[in-house]
Structure formats: structure tokens, C-alpha cells
Amino acid sequence: MIIWRGWGILTVVILALVGGGVTLAAGTLLESQGAHVGYGFVLGLVAAAAANWVLGRRLNGRPARELVDARTGERVLLRTSHSLFFVPMQWWSVLMIAAAVLAFLAMLFGGDSGAKPQPWTGVK
Numbered sequence: 585m586i587i588w589r590g591w592g593i594l595t596v597v598i599l600a601l602v603g604g605g606v607t608l609a610a611g612t613l614l615e616s617q618g619a620h621v622g623y624g625f626v627l628g629l630v631a632a633a634a635a636n637w638v639l640g641r642r643l644n645g646r647p648a649r650e651l652v653d654a655r656t657g658e659r660v661l662l663r664t665s666h667s668l669f670f671v672p673m674q675w676w677s678v679l680m681i682a683a684a685v686l687a688f689l690a691m692l693f694g695g696d697s698g699a700k701p702q703p704w705t706g707v708k
């Protein structure tokens with residue numbers, strides 16, 4: 585079950601579309617240059633985090649609407665919240681950056697050279 589408020593569900597959409605698109609494009613470009621394709625994944629996460637941060641700040645930074653109760657004169661502020669799992673959407677970008685850092689460190693110290701495996705020919 586996914587819990588969101590306002591446009592918070594866009595965090596998932598941004599991660600899938602922006603992150604996936606940049607990962608695919610950068611991974612293809614890096615592979616053609618002989619570099620580790622995992623860097624494309626890191627770039628995809630960073631791009632998704634940046635887009636999500638900008639959109640989240642813009643949506644959650646809108647000014648509150650002030651209403652006044654006619655009987656009591658009490659002022660009430662109405663503010664729209666855009667969140668995913670009760671976390672404002674711009675703060676999900678911090679998690680995306682943390683995942684990008686972990687993926688980068690795993691590529692550096694994980695022992696995988698990024699070399700392509702040789703195709704299996706069926707002959708021993």
C-alpha cells in the first residue's frame with residue numbers, strides 16, 4: 585500500500601521516469617565508451633533526486649491560505665501538504681542521494697570491474 589498526500593505520488597513517478605531515463609541513456613553512453621555501466625545508475629538517482637527536490641520545494645513552499653472565522657474572529661491557516669508515506673516529497677531526495685552514494689561506493693570497493701561477461705558458447 586502506498587500512502588501519499590497531494591502530489592506526493594510524483595516522487596515515485598519522478599524516480600521511475602527521470603531516474604530510469606537517465607540511467608538508460610547514461611548507461612548506454614558509458615557502455616559504448618567502455619566505462620562501468622553502474623555509473624549510469626548513480627547519475628539516474630542524482631538526476632531524480634534533483635528533479636524531486638525542486639518540485640517538492642516548489643509544491644510544499646506555496647503560501648498558506650488564511651481564513652477568518654466570522655463568529656470568533658479566529659484566524660486559521662490552510663496549507664497543502666505533498667508527501668509520500670508522511671514524509672514531504674523533497675526529503676525523499678536525501679534518500680535518493682544516499683542510495684547513489686552507496687551504489688557508487690559499492691562500485692569502487694565491491695570488486696566488480698564492470699567487464700562484460702563472455703557469452704556462453706555451449707562448448708567446454
